[in-house]
Amino acid sequence: MPQAANPALAGPIVEEEVHFTLVELCRACHAEEEHVVAWVLEGVLEPVGDSPGDWRFRGESLRRARLACRLSQDLGINAPGIALVLDLLDEISLLRAR
Amino acid sequence: MKFKDYYEVLGVPRDATQDAVKHAYRKLARKFHPDVSKAPDAEARFKELGEAYAVLKDTEKRAAYDQVGSQWKAGQDFQPPPGWDAGFEFAGSGEGEGIDTSEFFEALFGRRGAAGRRHSPRAQGRDHHAKVSIDLEDAFRGARRSVSLRLPTLDGQGRVTMTERQLEVAIPKGIREGQHLRLAGQGDPGSGDGPPGDLYLEIAFRPHPRFRVEGRDVFTNLPLAPWEAALGTSVTAPTPDGPVALTIPPESAAGRRLRLKGRGIPGTPPGDLYVVLEVALPPAGTERAKEAYRAMAEAFDFNPRDPAKE
Numbered sequence: 001m002p003q004a005a006n007p008a009l010a011g012p013i014v015e016e017e018v019h020f021t022l023v024e025l026c027r028a029c030h031a032e033e034e035h036v037v038a039w040v041l042e043g044v045l046e047p048v049g050d051s052p053g054d055w056r057f058r059g060e061s062l063r064r065a066r067l068a069c070r071l072s073q074d075l076g077i078n079a080p081g082i083a084l085v086l087d088l089l090d091e092i093s094l095l096r097a098r
Numbered sequence: 099m100k101f102k103d104y105y106e107v108l109g110v111p112r113d114a115t116q117d118a119v120k121h122a123y124r125k126l127a128r129k130f131h132p133d134v135s136k137a138p139d140a141e142a143r144f145k146e147l148g149e150a151y152a153v154l155k156d157t158e159k160r161a162a163y164d165q166v167g168s169q170w171k172a173g174q175d176f177q178p179p180p181g182w183d184a185g186f187e188f189a190g191s192g193e194g195e196g197i198d199t200s201e202f203f204e205a206l207f208g209r210r211g212a213a214g215r216r217h218s219p220r221a222q223g224r225d226h227h228a229k230v231s232i233d234l235e236d237a238f239r240g241a242r243r244s245v246s247l248r249l250p251t252l253d254g255q256g257r258v259t260m261t262e263r264q265l266e267v268a269i270p271k272g273i274r275e276g277q278h279l280r281l282a283g284q285g286d287p288g289s290g291d292g293p294p295g296d297l298y299l300e301i302a303f304r305p306h307p308r309f310r311v312e313g314r315d316v317f318t319n320l321p322l323a324p325w326e327a328a329l330g331t332s333v334t335a336p337t338p339d340g341p342v343a344l345t346i347p348p349e350s351a352a353g354r355r356l357r358l359k360g361r362g363i364p365g366t367p368p369g370d371l372y373v374v375l376e377v378a379l380p381p382a383g384t385e386r387a388k389e390a391y392r393a394m395a396e397a398f399d400f401n402p403r404d405p406a407k408e
Contacts, residue, residue: 008242008268014278014298028225028298062278062298066227067133074148075127089134097312 014059022047022055029065035079039068042083101176102202104150104163112164116155123151149203159207166206176202223286223295231302232269234309234316237363238338240271245299249286267299272365275303275311308336314369315362321378322346335373337361344373352377 012018026033037052039045045064047055057065067089068082077085105112108122129135130143137143153159199207230245247263265284273279278298285295303311310317320335330348334341337358344356354375362369382388 006266008266009281009284010268010270011279011281013270013273014280016277018280027222028296030224059278063276070133071131074131074144075124085134 014062016059018059018062020057020059020061022052022057025057025061025065028062029069031065031069035069035072036065038079039065039082042079044068044079044083044086099176099201099205101167101174102146102150102200103167104153105167107146107150108154110154116157119151119154123147123155127151146200149199152199153203153207163206176205220290221288221292223288223292225295226285226297227300228297229300229302230267231304232273234303234306234311234338236269237273237303238271241269243267243269247297265297269301272363272368273301274314274363274365275301277301309338311363314365314367315372316369317372317374319376320344320373321376322350323380324377327352327375327377337371346375350375 020028022033022036025031026036029036033052036045040047040052040055045057045061045068047057047061049055064086068086071077071085072079072082105114108119108126110118110122114122126147127144130137130140130147132141132144135144153163226247226249228245228247230243232241232243235241236243243266245265245267247265248260249263265281267279267281270279278300281297281299283294284297287294308318316338318336320333322331322333326333326346327350328348330350331346333344333346335344339361342358342361344358346356352375356373356375358371358373360368361371380387382391
């Protein structure tokens, strides 16, 4: 193993140690703010906080928001459709795990 | 370079209307979307679909493609005709964003895709995403892994080229499949004196010959001889953290799962390790072995298909 001449890069595990603001989440997923807001209103993402400016998203929102982003871009699915697809995908993975 | 028949990819005739092209794309995209499909080649198929659609949905590109395309068949060796590109100015610039195009596509349409990047005087660089495969053992002990990334960068003429970058990354103990590491400042450089973006690394486990992983829990199969399963024994069982001594209770049936609490992926709480017992039959290859099986048959009043005996 190469010794620490160049120290390895380290960073937090997003799902366990990171919370995102709306702006940070949008940047991390390359998503438009209005889309993320629409997904929150449909219950795809569940931040804590009363208004978009105060929202804090849990780390696992990153995976869900990226998935929502890809599905809406690639398949032209609107916000209620995204909510339905994500619910169904969750259910499928639950069923598979049994 | 092979010629790609984009009409064939979408399964539409050459004279299909724009609506028919869109319809065919949407239908196939739903079928092969890698987030939805379990088909092993879904990712490759979806990429191919995206590329075909990027060309055929754009009337300008479609016309250009038709002009070369009529002389070629899918899979033939292809060189763009001399003087190609001269008469076309592809104004639509959205492509290249989000789709990773083939060599064939780039030969025809170039790679001017970096469009959409707004060059404000001071802006934070974009965040980047990449996947990194590690061994299950790395999640048990923590590790330092070299990760190579292919990143699109803009050259002086505004063209996109792919550059390779090597990073040394500390893999923290206890990380699980599907989780992300955030490396601050390792994304795209900012413009002006804006800060760089971040890099997100999604963790995947390489398939392991011995262990399967579900969330925090790890599973392994342990074969036993019939007499070991029937009478009980002590064995050495493998775990990702090294071998452990394990007591097999008497009358252990195949499929029985022994749980080693806290021996799964470390964390708070740690996962569990499940040892799934299997019973392996010794071959009846020699006369002595056959004799032993016959003796068993005599010793047991046993019919595994008799429901009354269950």
